[in-house]
Amino acid sequence: MRLIALETATEACSAALWLDGDLRWLLERSAARRHGELILNQVDRLLAEAGLAPTQLDAVAVGRGPGAFTGVRLGLGVAQGLAFAIDRPVVPVSTLAALAQQGADRGAEEILALLDARMAEVYWALLEVGPDGLVVSGEERISAPDRVRVSWSRPRRMALGSGAALCTEVLRDLGLADADVDPAALPCAREVALLGAAAYARGGAVSAERAQPVYLRDRVAEPKTASAAGGTEFRG
Numbered sequence: 001m002r003l004i005a006l007e008t009a010t011e012a013c014s015a016a017l018w019l020d021g022d023l024r025w026l027l028e029r030s031a032a033r034r035h036g037e038l039i040l041n042q043v044d045r046l047l048a049e050a051g052l053a054p055t056q057l058d059a060v061a062v063g064r065g066p067g068a069f070t071g072v073r074l075g076l077g078v079a080q081g082l083a084f085a086i087d088r089p090v091v092p093v094s095t096l097a098a099l100a101q102q103g104a105d106r107g108a109e110e111i112l113a114l115l116d117a118r119m120a121e122v123y124w125a126l127l128e129v130g131p132d133g134l135v136v137s138g139e140e141r142i143s144a145p146d147r148v149r150v151s152w153s154r155p156r157r158m159a160l161g162s163g164a165a166l167c168t169e170v171l172r173d174l175g176l177a178d179a180d181v182d183p184a185a186l187p188c189a190r191e192v193a194l195l196g197a198a199a200y201a202r203g204g205a206v207s208a209e210r211a212q213p214v215y216l217r218d219r220v221a222e223p224k225t226a227s228a229a230g231g232t233e234f235r236g
Contacts, residue, residue: 002052003059003200004043004082005193008035008075009067009095010115010162015042016189017050018061018197024050025190035074043082054086059205061196063187064092065214066123066140067115072213080208089205091196092212097134099161100127101191103182104134109154112174114163115187117142122163123216126150133198142216145170160185 003018005025013031017024026042028034047054062079065072072095083090096113103111108129115123122145126137137150145166157180159171164183171181199205 001059001197001200002057003061003091003193003197004046004054004057005061005093005189005196006039006043006075006079007063007095007098007187007189007192008039008071008078009063009065010071010186011068012186012188013038013042014189015039015046016193017046017052018193019050023190023193025188025193027188027190029186035071039075039078054082057086057088059083059089059091059196059200061091061093061189061192061200062211063095063098063189063192064211065095066117066142066216067095067187069215069217072215076211076213080211083208083211088208089200090208090211091199091205093192093195093199094125094136094140094214095187096123096125096140096161097127097136097195098187098191099185100125100134101194102185102188103158103160104129106158107156108158108180109156110152111157112148112150112159112171114148114159114161114167116162116166117217120144120166122148122166124148124163128154134195140214140216150174158182162186 005016011032013035014027060083100111100113125140
């Protein structure tokens with residue numbers, strides 16, 4: 001299976017190519033206001049280095065947010081445009097899940113993914129590593145940093161993402177040591193490709209016109225209590 005993945009929801013810009021388990025990626029961390037300039041060049045470079053034409057792809061995966069409004073919209077627009085051009089489906093992947101995958105790759109069993117949402121708020125979600133991959137415990141949320149509330153259930157825990165810098169006291173109260181917190185972590189297309197390939201194999205691809213962004217700010221900003229049966233799976 002051949003899949004190109006895009007991630008532009010934060011100040012970073014990245015693209016990745018999944019070729020039957022062989023993963024290649026490009027990441028530009030300081031890409032604020034340059035996503036449009038960089039992302040298509042990254043896609044072209046990865047395809048050229050692999051000797052592939054766009055029509056040889058099976059799908060396009062994209063970080064669907066939450067994240068910066070402009071970045072999320074641009075990434076999804078590019079993914080849809082490419083998918084329309086080659087008549088292939090889109091695989092939307094949660095930006096927070098992609099971020100949490102980095103923690104899972106480091107051996108964490110439970111990961112609090114946090115992104116700076118500006119306006120004194122953070123996007124966040126608690127994810128667990130289950131038998132089939134990452135599972136969101138409850139729902140993705142936006143709130144003031146001091147309203148982040150989680151109940152740990154696994155011993156190996158980690159917090160990642162730019163929002164962690166706004167939640168120092170909260171994370172300390174949650175029992176996380178400095179070594180368990182990485183505020184420099186940013187979502188990358190590498191993890192979007194990993195999760196996207198797994199979702200595609202499960203039938204999680206959608207037509208280009210059905211791929212939708214997730215902004216969270218359109219919804220109530222206060223966190224809600226998750227139901228025991230709730231949760232969205234991100235298997236990888």
